[in-house]
Amino acid sequence: MTARKLAQPFPLVTPDTDAMQAAQTMAAQHLPGLIVCGEDGRPYTILPGSQVLRFLIPTYVQDDPGLAGALDEEASDELCRKLVHSTVRDLLPQPPDLDELPVVDVDATSLEVAAVMARMHSPLVAVVDEHDGGNRVIGAITVSRLLDHLLPPRPAN
Amino acid sequence: MTAVLVVAAFAAAYVLIATERIHRVAAALSGAAAMVLLGVVDARVAFFSEKTGIDWNVIFLLLGMMVIVSVLKQTGVFDYLAIWAAKRTRGRPFATMVMLVVITAVASALLDNVTTVLLIAPVTLLVCDRLGLAPVPFLIAEALASNIGGTATLIGDPPNIIIASRAGLTFNDFLVNLAPIVIILLVVFIGLCRLLFRSAFTYDPERVAALMALDEREVIKDRGLLLRSGIVLVAVMVGFVAHSALHIQPSMVALLGAGALVALSKLDPPEFLEEVEWPTLVFFMGLFVMVGALVEVGVIGRLGTLLTDAVGDQYLLASSALLWGSALLSGIVDNIPYVATVTPLVQTLVDAGHGAGQATALWWALALGADLGGNATAVGASANVVVIGIAARNGHRISFWQFTRYGSVVAAVTIAVSWVYLWLRFYAFG
Numbered sequence: 325m326t327a328r329k330l331a332q333p334f335p336l337v338t339p340d341t342d343a344m345q346a347a348q349t350m351a352a353q354h355l356p357g358l359i360v361c362g363e364d365g366r367p368y369t370i371l372p373g374s375q376v377l378r379f380l381i382p383t384y385v386q387d388d389p390g391l392a393g394a395l396d397e398e399a400s401d402e403l404c405r406k407l408v409h410s411t412v413r414d415l416l417p418q419p420p421d422l423d424e425l426p427v428v429d430v431d432a433t434s435l436e437v438a439a440v441m442a443r444m445h446s447p448l449v450a451v452v453d454e455h456d457g458g459n460r461v462i463g464a465i466t467v468s469r470l471l472d473h474l475l476p477p478r479p480a481n
Numbered sequence: 482m483t484a485v486l487v488v489a490a491f492a493a494a495y496v497l498i499a500t501e502r503i504h505r506v507a508a509a510l511s512g513a514a515a516m517v518l519l520g521v522v523d524a525r526v527a528f529f530s531e532k533t534g535i536d537w538n539v540i541f542l543l544l545g546m547m548v549i550v551s552v553l554k555q556t557g558v559f560d561y562l563a564i565w566a567a568k569r570t571r572g573r574p575f576a577t578m579v580m581l582v583v584i585t586a587v588a589s590a591l592l593d594n595v596t597t598v599l600l601i602a603p604v605t606l607l608v609c610d611r612l613g614l615a616p617v618p619f620l621i622a623e624a625l626a627s628n629i630g631g632t633a634t635l636i637g638d639p640p641n642i643i644i645a646s647r648a649g650l651t652f653n654d655f656l657v658n659l660a661p662i663v664i665i666l667l668v669v670f671i672g673l674c675r676l677l678f679r680s681a682f683t684y685d686p687e688r689v690a691a692l693m694a695l696d697e698r699e700v701i702k703d704r705g706l707l708l709r710s711g712i713v714l715v716a717v718m719v720g721f722v723a724h725s726a727l728h729i730q731p732s733m734v735a736l737l738g739a740g741a742l743v744a745l746s747k748l749d750p751p752e753f754l755e756e757v758e759w760p761t762l763v764f765f766m767g768l769f770v771m772v773g774a775l776v777e778v779g780v781i782g783r784l785g786t787l788l789t790d791a792v793g794d795q796y797l798l799a800s801s802a803l804l805w806g807s808a809l810l811s812g813i814v815d816n817i818p819y820v821a822t823v824t825p826l827v828q829t830l831v832d833a834g835h836g837a838g839q840a841t842a843l844w845w846a847l848a849l850g851a852d853l854g855g856n857a858t859a860v861g862a863s864a865n866v867v868v869i870g871i872a873a874r875n876g877h878r879i880s881f882w883q884f885t886r887y888g889s890v891v892a893a894v895t896i897a898v899s900w901v902y903l904w905l906r907f908y909a910f911g
Contacts, residue, residue, distance in 0.1 A: 382875065383875045384603035384604075384607060384871075384875055388604065390702055391560055391603060393700055394607070394700050396694050396696070399611075399694070
C-alpha cells in the first residue's frame with residue numbers, strides 16, 4: 325500500500341500556533357505528535373508529544389526523575405500552566421532539527437514509510453504530494469496506523 | 482640532553498592541559514607517551530615504581546569512592562536531605578541557603594566535589610522553584626561550599642588524595658590539621674553569603690506552602706538500599722579514621738567499601754559504575770607518568786635542592802608563598818596537575834626539615850591553597866564548571882565574570898583566614 329492510501333487527515337500547526345491549543349489537539353485526538361508547517365505550507369518539522377513533555381517538565385526533574393515523586397498534583401497543574409502564553413515555537417527544541425524531516429512522498433511504500441520512522445525515531449511521518457512541483461501536506465501516517473497495516477490480523481477468539 | 486627534552490615535553494603537555502586546546506586526557510597521555518619514547522619511562526617504572534610510577538593508591542581510592550557514590554546516588558538520600566532541610570527553614574531564603582551550603586560542604590568532605598554538586602543542584606533548583614527564588618546565588622554558593630568542604634578530609638578533593646599518598650599522611654592527619662580551619666572557613670563563608678547574595682533573599686510567605694507541600698519521603702527510592710548504604714558508608718568512614726591503626730591503606734578501605742556496597746545493593750554493573758569517571762582516572766595515570774619522568778631524570782631533585790637552599794629555615798615564608806601561589810595558580814589552571822607536579826618538590830622541602838612541624842605545615846599550605854584557590858574563578862574547579870553547566874541547561878546563565886566576582890572574594894578571604902590559621906598554629910607559637 326502506498327503512503328497516499330495510508331495517510332489520514334492530520335491537524336497542521338505553525339510555529340506561531342498557541343502551545344496550549346496544540347497540546348490540547350494532541351490530547352483530544354490521541355495523536356503522537358503534530359506536523360508543524362511553515363508560512364509556505366510546507367512541513368517545517370514534527371512536534372512529537374514527548375517534546376511537549378520536555379517543555380513542561382523542568383530540566384532538573386528530567387536529570388533527577390526521583391524528584392518528581394516529591395511534587396503533588398497542584399505542582400503538576402502549575403507546570404501545565406507554562407503552556408499559557410507560549411507558542412509551538414517555544415515547544416520545539418532550540419535550535420529545531422531541520423536537517424532531515426520525517427516526510428515521505430505519496431508514492432512511498434509502507435516499508436519505505438517504516439524505514440523513515442525507524443531511522444528517525446519518529447512516531448509519525450508527514451505525507452506530501454510533490455507532483456507539479458508542490459509540497460502540499462495531504463496527511464500523516466502514525467506508527468499505530470502503519471503497524472495496523474503491516475501486522476497480520478489478530479486471530480478471533 | 483634527555484632532561485631538557487623531558488622538561489620540554491612536560492611543559493608542552495602541561496600547556497595543552499592548561500589551555501584545553503585538546504582534551505586533558507589526550508594531553509596527559511601524549512605527555513606520558515613522550516616520556517616513554519624518550520626512554521625515561523618503561524613498564525617497570527610506570528606500573529611498579531612506588532616513587533616515579535602511577536600511584537595506584539590514588540587511582541583505586543578514587544575508583545572505590547566513585548563506586549560508593551554510584552550506589553548512594555540510587556538511594557535518593559541527597560534529595561531527601563535537601564528537601565527536609567529546606568522545609569525545616571520554613572522557606573526563609575537565607576536559612577535555606579545556609580542549610581544547603583552546610584549539606585554540600587559536609588557531603589563534599591566525604592565524597593567527590595563534582596558528584597556532590599551534581600546531586601545537590603537539581604534539588605536546589607526544585608526548592609528555589611517552589612519558593613520563587615532566583616537559583617543562581619544558591620548554585621554559586623553550593624559550588625564554593627563544595628570546594629571549601631572538600632578541603633577538610635583526605636578524600637574530599639583529588640589534590641588531597643595525591644598529597645596524602647605522596648606524603649604518607651593519614652586520614653586523621655587531614656582531620657586534625659585541616660578540618661578545624663575548614664569549619665571556621667565555613668562559618669566565614671556563610672557570613673560572606675549573607676553579604677554577597679543579600680539581594681537574593683526575598684521572602685514570599687505565599688510561596689512557602691508550595692515548599693511545604695513537597696514530600697521528601699517520596700524521593701527515597703529504596704529504603705532497604707538506603708539502610709545498607711548508610712551502614713557501609715559509616716563503616717568506610719570508620720575504616721578511614723582507623724586505617725593507620727589497622728595498617729590498611731585508604732585505597733583498600735574504599736575498595737572494600739565499594740565491594741561491600743556492590744554485593745549488598747545487588748545493582749547491575751552499569752548502575753554501580755555509573756559515577757566512575759574513567760577519563761579522570763586515565764588522566765591521573767598520564768600525569769603520574771609525566772611527573773615520574775621529571776623525577777627519573779633528576780629535574781625534581783635539582784629543583785628541590787635549589788628550593789631547599791633558598792628556603793633554608795624560613796618555613797613561614799615558604800608556607801605563605803606556597804599557600805598564596807597555589808591559590809593563584811589553582812584559580813587559573815586545573816589544580817590536579819599542579820599538585821601532582823609540586824608534590825615532589827614540597828616533599829624535598831619537608832624532608833629537609835627532618836619532621837619539624839613547621840616544615841610539615843607546608844603540606845597543609847599546599848592543600849589549602851590548591852583546594853580553596855579553585856573558588857577564585859569560574860574555571861578554577863571542576864565543581865564550578867559543572868554547576869554553571871547545570872544552571873545553563875535549566876535556563877539560568879551564569880557568566881564567567883558573574884561567578885568570578887563572587888568566587889574571587891570568597892577565595893581571597895578564605896585564603897587570608899587560612900594564612901592566619903597556619904601562622905598561629907605552626908609558626909607563631911611553634
